[in-house]
Amino acid sequence: MSAKIKAAAVPMGLIETPFYPRLAALSRAKSWIGWAGYISPLVLDTVEFEYFAIRNQATLFDISPMHKYRITGPDALAVVNRLITRDIRKVRDGRVGYAMWCDEDGMLIDDGTVFRFSQTDFRLCCQEPMYGWLMDVAWGFDVVVEDESDSIAALSLQGPTSYSVLKDAGLDVAEMKPFDWREVEPDLWISRTGFTGDLGYEIWVPRDHALAIWDRLWAAGADWGLRAIGGQALNMVRIEAGYIAAGVDFQPVHAVMRLHRGRTPMELGFDRTVAFDKGHFNGRRALLAQQDAGQRFALVKIDIGGFKPADGALIYHRKRTEVGHVTSGIWSPTAKRNIALAELKAPFGISVTTDLWADVYVHEEGVWRHKMVAVVIETKPFFANTRARATPPRAF
Amino acid sequence: MGKHSSYDAIVAGAGHNGLTTACYLAKAGLKVLVVEKNDWIGGAAVSRSLHDGWTYSNCSYVCSLLRREIVRDLELPRFGLQVIPYEGGASFTKDGDYFAYMSDHDALRREIARHSSKDVDAYERFSQTVIRQCRFIRPFLLRNAPDPTSLKPRDISELLFLVKQAHGLGAKELGETLRFWSMSIGDFLDEHFETDLIKTHIAGAGIIGTGLGVYSPGTAYVLLHHYMGDVDGAIGAWGFARGGMGAISNALGAAFEEAGGEIVMGSGVDKFLVKGGKAVGVALENGDTYYAPIIASNMDVKRTFLKHMDQGVLPADFTKAVERFKIRGSSGKLNIALDSLPKFPAAPEGATFMRGDLHCSASLNELERAYDDWKEGYWSKDPYFDLLIPSQIDPTMAPQGKHMMTVFVQYAPYDLNVDGVRSGENWNDATRKAFADCVFDKIEQGCPDIRKHVVHAEVRSPWDIENEVGLTEGNIFQGELTFDQLLFNRPIPGYAQYDTPIDGMYIVGSSAHPGGGVMAAPGANAAREILRTIGKGKLMPKFAA
Ligand SMILES: Cc1cc2nc3c(=O)[nH]c(=O)nc-3n(C[C@H](O)[C@H](O)[C@H](O)COP(=O)(O)OP(=O)(O)OC[C@H]3O[C@@H](n4cnc5c(N)ncnc54)[C@H](O)[C@@H]3O)c2cc1C
Numbered sequence: 001m002s003a004k005i006k007a008a009a010v011p012m013g014l015i016e017t018p019f020y021p022r023l024a025a026l027s028r029a030k031s032w033i034g035w036a037g038y039i040s041p042l043v044l045d046t047v048e049f050e051y052f053a054i055r056n057q058a059t060l061f062d063i064s065p066m067h068k069y070r071i072t073g074p075d076a077l078a079v080v081n082r083l084i085t086r087d088i089r090k091v092r093d094g095r096v097g098y099a100m101w102c103d104e105d106g107m108l109i110d111d112g113t114v115f116r117f118s119q120t121d122f123r124l125c126c127q128e129p130m131y132g133w134l135m136d137v138a139w140g141f142d143v144v145v146e147d148e149s150d151s152i153a154a155l156s157l158q159g160p161t162s163y164s165v166l167k168d169a170g171l172d173v174a175e176m177k178p179f180d181w182r183e184v185e186p187d188l189w190i191s192r193t194g195f196t197g198d199l200g201y202e203i204w205v206p207r208d209h210a211l212a213i214w215d216r217l218w219a220a221g222a223d224w225g226l227r228a229i230g231g232q233a234l235n236m237v238r239i240e241a242g243y244i245a246a247g248v249d250f251q252p253v254h255a256v257m258r259l260h261r262g263r264t265p266m267e268l269g270f271d272r273t274v275a276f277d278k279g280h281f282n283g284r285r286a287l288l289a290q291q292d293a294g295q296r297f298a299l300v301k302i303d304i305g306g307f308k309p310a311d312g313a314l315i316y317h318r319k320r321t322e323v324g325h326v327t328s329g330i331w332s333p334t335a336k337r338n339i340a341l342a343e344l345k346a347p348f349g350i351s352v353t354t355d356l357w358a359d360v361y362v363h364e365e366g367v368w369r370h371k372m373v374a375v376v377i378e379t380k381p382f383f384a385n386t387r388a389r390a391t392p393p394r395a396f
Numbered sequence: 397m398g399k400h401s402s403y404d405a406i407v408a409g410a411g412h413n414g415l416t417t418a419c420y421l422a423k424a425g426l427k428v429l430v431v432e433k434n435d436w437i438g439g440a441a442v443s444r445s446l447h448d449g450w451t452y453s454n455c456s457y458v459c460s461l462l463r464r465e466i467v468r469d470l471e472l473p474r475f476g477l478q479v480i481p482y483e484g485g486a487s488f489t490k491d492g493d494y495f496a497y498m499s500d501h502d503a504l505r506r507e508i509a510r511h512s513s514k515d516v517d518a519y520e521r522f523s524q525t526v527i528r529q530c531r532f533i534r535p536f537l538l539r540n541a542p543d544p545t546s547l548k549p550r551d552i553s554e555l556l557f558l559v560k561q562a563h564g565l566g567a568k569e570l571g572e573t574l575r576f577w578s579m580s581i582g583d584f585l586d587e588h589f590e591t592d593l594i595k596t597h598i599a600g601a602g603i604i605g606t607g608l609g610v611y612s613p614g615t616a617y618v619l620l621h622h623y624m625g626d627v628d629g630a631i632g633a634w635g636f637a638r639g640g641m642g643a644i645s646n647a648l649g650a651a652f653e654e655a656g657g658e659i660v661m662g663s664g665v666d667k668f669l670v671k672g673g674k675a676v677g678v679a680l681e682n683g684d685t686y687y688a689p690i691i692a693s694n695m696d697v698k699r700t701f702l703k704h705m706d707q708g709v710l711p712a713d714f715t716k717a718v719e720r721f722k723i724r725g726s727s728g729k730l731n732i733a734l735d736s737l738p739k740f741p742a743a744p745e746g747a748t749f750m751r752g753d754l755h756c757s758a759s760l761n762e763l764e765r766a767y768d769d770w771k772e773g774y775w776s777k778d779p780y781f782d783l784l785i786p787s788q789i790d791p792t793m794a795p796q797g798k799h800m801m802t803v804f805v806q807y808a809p810y811d812l813n814v815d816g817v818r819s820g821e822n823w824n825d826a827t828r829k830a831f832a833d834c835v836f837d838k839i840e841q842g843c844p845d846i847r848k849h850v851v852h853a854e855v856r857s858p859w860d861i862e863n864e865v866g867l868t869e870g871n872i873f874q875g876e877l878t879f880d881q882l883l884f885n886r887p888i889p890g891y892a893q894y895d896t897p898i899d900g901m902y903i904v905g906s907s908a909h910p911g912g913g914v915m916a917a918p919g920a921n922a923a924r925e926i927l928r929t930i931g932k933g934k935l936m937p938k939f940a941a
Pocket of ligand 1: 699873904913
């Protein structure tokens with residue numbers, strides 16, 4: 001004899017983020033996508049004006065669907081340092097660090113940000129679901145891993161007037177340097193972080209405080225050109241800033257079905273995030289081996305001649321040998337250049353860096369044309385502005 | 397005794413075109429000096445702070461024509477240039493209605509239908525025609541204009557390019573093109589639309605800066621001149637330079653200095669020095685003299701040859717042609733500091749089209765009458781204006797919560813008629829105030845409270861523009877954009893290749909092909925021509941080459 005359990009049915013399809021009511025009211029484009037099961041705007045009004053609001057004014061983007069994990073306990077620091085490739089001991093309390101983490105073969109699982117409350121308390125924020133992996137890494141350590149993805153709401157406030165918006169909202173962040181993070185008010189954490197390469201902040205609150213903080217920022221933003229944006233405009237600025245996107249510029253190794261689709265941090269151009277001298281971490285041995293053997297690929301920033309965006313274009317050496325492809329490519333309305341991230345097969349992009357060409361296809365009113373366009377490898381981000389790092393920040 | 401130094405090239409005038417020429421020459425390795433009469437650079441592309449906390453783009457105010465090839469060659473974004481498009485616009489009527497132009501295509505169709513359902517599809521046909529004309533003309537902007545009377549191989553090849561482009565249009569379209577280039581904007585719009593308000597909203601682009609009325613032949617081309625630019629490839633779109641139009645000149649100035657160039661400000665060229673038919677240098681008003689075998693004048697042709705050169709060294713027929721060059725000024729401008737964002741009661745709360753270009757003219761007849769006043773030497777009693785509030789988008793132009801308004805006014809005469817006497821000297825504080833009052837009265841049609849919000853206003857007549865910027869008669873294009881002064885006729889038939897009768901002397905400003913506006917094309921084309929002439933054509937960077 002067993003009691004009958006009435007199972008609660010799970011919601012079908014996409015569900016709302018805590019900010020959805022505000023976003024829905026602002027959406028003219030009705031252009032939504034699924035992001036980790038949540039409804040997320042691709043475009044709210046027009047991509048063009050949302051893009052320019054990021055580079056000229058201030059913007060709000062709902063990042064609540066990001067996966068967020070809290071790692072607490074006496075061994076928290078050890079777990080984090082075992083997980084990620086950089087040395088978290090060098091990230092002080094109240095600071096945030098960009099990090100990558102790999103499997104034992106040195107292949108990137110995901111990248112994200114580690115928020116350090118103290119050496120016994122961290123938050124990891126990333127694109128991919130990571131709970132299972134974190135539990136694997138934490139096995140045998142004295143820590144608790146908690147999935148905060150649904151309980152913490154977050155907004156990314158980015159753009160040259162973002163500091164002014166916070167100031168007018170009564171939130172004092174004047175002294176915060178890039179990658180600082182503070183509890184500015186009880187239960188209201190702000191980090192000076194973002195995905196735009198510009199001045200910007202991320203705001204973290206318990207889920208049920210979401211609408212209140214939105215309304216507070218929205219009111220303060222009236223004089224500062226504050227605009228809500230979707231993911232498409234954000235994708236443009238992150239390419240300008242030279243940031244990589246999971247599933248686009250690299251394939252998270254836990255999500256791929258085909259062999260050899262994983263990439264190492266070095267192959268993605270992030271050697272600086274690997275601290276071989278910190279002791280053991282996941283993938284260390286494999287990455288050391290690759291350091292000796294040499295990387296198989298190179299993800300590079302490229303400038304492409306002409307004015308037609310080259311997303312997806314194949315890259316050739318001497319216009320003959322195919323050596324790679326563009327992973328993310330746009331016309332940059334700020335740099336006024338045709339820019340891209342591209343993956344090249346070694347030795348291209350490493351020891352062979354000239355005589356590279358992109359085969360750019362353009363479709364115009366029923367006619368396809370294609371053209372070999374010269375490619376120049378760049379080392380600096382396409383967008384850089386001193387306002388992004390000034391402390392205290394400028395008003396605009 | 398002043399200073400004396402020698403250079404490879406001297407550019408007279410730090411307008412954006414002069415700076416563009418200077419950049420290309422310096423990047424090709426020449427030792428280049430720019431001399432500028434004002435204490436600042438930019439000519440008619442400047443940002444000036446005339447009232448504490450506010451920045452005015454006090455001449456040109458919006459950007460679209462600036463060639464992207466040049467922006468890329470000279471890496472202007474690296475030197476701080478950021479161009480931000482604006483969306484929409486509106487024309488307000490006396491009776492409280494408006495027509496709004498919106499970048500949202502579906503909304504635009506609905507808005508046109510609110511006035512006339514017939515005009516909805518008419519609008520699509522109109523835009524298609526205009527875009528086709530733009531696509532035809534754009535390739536010519538960064539090329540030399542072919543000289544049909546010349547048998548030089550290069551002229552013939554340029555001419556062939558023109559013929560080929562024209563031929564590609566097909567007989568019907570070519571006929572349309574020729575008609576378009578010579579007709580009036582009024583006639584062109586009458587052929588398309590039935591709603592006067594919509595026609596009037598569009599027609600403004602056909603008369604801005606022009607000494608012609610909406611029904612004068614040639615104004616359809618002027619509209620094209622305002623549509624042929626782009627922002628990030630969106631043809632016909634306009635934007636703001638962040639920090640004002642001076643951001644363009646300042647970026648050019650910084651690029652020039654990084655390339656090793658030198659700018660001397662604060663004293664103008666008094667004389668272009670010529671020896672044995674060759675340009676040899678410039679003598680400044682302060683007594684300094686600089687020498688170079690290449691002299692590029694950024695001033696308009698009239699100023700260059702009639703004011704700063706001994707007539708004896710010029711062929712008489714050339715001087716005559718320069719005297720004939722039409723350069724009548726027809727525009728005034730108000731730059732206004734506002735204590736808050738003024739309300740246009742007809743517009744819906746928060747309407748995005750308010751961030752675009754605003755007008756209060758409602759009929760083509762009204763525009764034609766505005767022109768009639770100007771012909772008689774008066775400012776238009778019922779003027780056309782192009783009004784924008786850039787501080788709604790650009791946070792750098794005014795203090796927080798306050799705003800900056802730019803009002804370009806058509807028409808205002810250079811030689812103002814007071815009691816039957818026409819003279820630039822008639823522009824004084826009293827006439828300027830009366831002119832501004834007339835403009836404010838008209839703004840009140842859409843924005844009744846405007847006067848209450850004004851903290852400071854700069855009022856500029858064509859006379860003032862001439863005196864400050866050096867644009868003869870205050871003509872904003874350095875010479876009118878009529879067919880007799882375009883392409884191979886610009887500025888002077890036989891001298892459309894940036895050259896002049898004086899060896900080593902070049903015209904690099906908007907007087908030359910393809911004409912006025914913040915385009916930088918004349919400056920770049922001239923640099924290409926100069927480098928070619930001295931055998932360094934290969935050093936011209938790729939995009940403008
Ligand atoms: C009121 C107004 C509004 C306009 N609005 C727009 C607009 O919104 N968008 C647009 O694209 N275009 C606009 N234009 C047109 C555009 O600004 C001009 O066509 C363009 O800036 C001209 O550039 P230029 O380099 O050819 O010449 P200029 O800018 O005229 O440069 C000439 C330079 O030579 C200097 N000079 C003069 N005499 C001497 C001397 N004797 N010695 C040394 N230096 C000297 C001047 O000071 C100046 O710096 C506007 C123009 C005006 C006047």
